[in-house]
Amino acid sequence: MNITQHTTDENAVRALFERNRLAWADTAAFGATFTEDADYVTFFGGRMRGRTAIEEGHRGLFEGVLKDSRLFAEIDSVTFPAPDVALVHSRGAVLKGKQVKPSARALSVQTYVLVRDAGSGGEWRIRAFQNTRSRPRVEAFSNWLADRFGPGPR
Numbered sequence: 001m002n003i004t005q006h007t008t009d010e011n012a013v014r015a016l017f018e019r020n021r022l023a024w025a026d027t028a029a030f031g032a033t034f035t036e037d038a039d040y041v042t043f044f045g046g047r048m049r050g051r052t053a054i055e056e057g058h059r060g061l062f063e064g065v066l067k068d069s070r071l072f073a074e075i076d077s078v079t080f081p082a083p084d085v086a087l088v089h090s091r092g093a094v095l096k097g098k099q100v101k102p103s104a105r106a107l108s109v110q111t112y113v114l115v116r117d118a119g120s121g122g123e124w125r126i127r128a129f130q131n132t133r134s135r136p137r138v139e140a141f142s143n144w145l146a147d148r149f150g151p152g153p154r
Contacts, residue, residue, distance in 0.1 A: 009124075010078055013086045013114055016124045017075060021092075024071035025062045031055035035117050035125040043108050043131040070095045072102050073110075084116040086124065091134065107134040 016033060023029035031051050034040070040048040040057070048057045073092035080086055090110045093102030113128040 006080065009080065009086065012124050013078055013088065014075065016114060016126070017073065017088060017090070017112070020126065021071045021073045024094075025066065025069055027055050027059045027062055030058060030062075033126055034129075035115065035127045036119065038126055039128045041128075041130045043133045066094060066096075068096075086112075086114040088112040088114060092131075104134075108132060109134050 020030065020033040023033060031054055034051045034054055036051050037049075038051055038054060040054045042048075046057075048054045071092060072095050073090055076089045076091060078086060078088050088111070090112065092108055092110050093106040095102060108131050110132070111128075111130040112126055114124050115127045116122050117125040117127075
């Protein structure tokens with residue numbers, strides 16, 4: 001992938017990420033950011049398979065407990081393991097009321113796999129999403145254990 005194509009693709013991936021964030025609480029718009037065969041894994045381990053399931057799984061939330069909520073989302077990294085595949089790591093959370101930033105307790109670490117979707121004329125779409133509740137102390141302890149007891153240099 002040349003530099004120009006890489007920049008164009010990264011801009012398109014970031015635009016899709018933002019479109020997905022802004023579509024939160026609008027079932028059809030949110031669903032449209034996913035491929036037809038997408039996988040969506042929630043922070044509590046639930047799995048939705050396919051765009052229709054993702055839309056239906058969110059419809060009740062958007063009309064109920066998450067009505068008028070917004071999505072906080074920040075990209076940590078974008079990489080391209082293949083020309084038509086992007087891997088995005090981010091942090092995100094649901095915002096309610098006048099909240100502008102999530103509490104540390106509400107923050108999640110998220111992984112997106114985006115693909116250039118032939119079925120949509122080559123536009124980028126989300127093929128897979130994994131949402132894991134962030135636990136900074138657990139993460140720090142896990143990193144410490146890996147450093148202390150991992151194979152490392154001998």
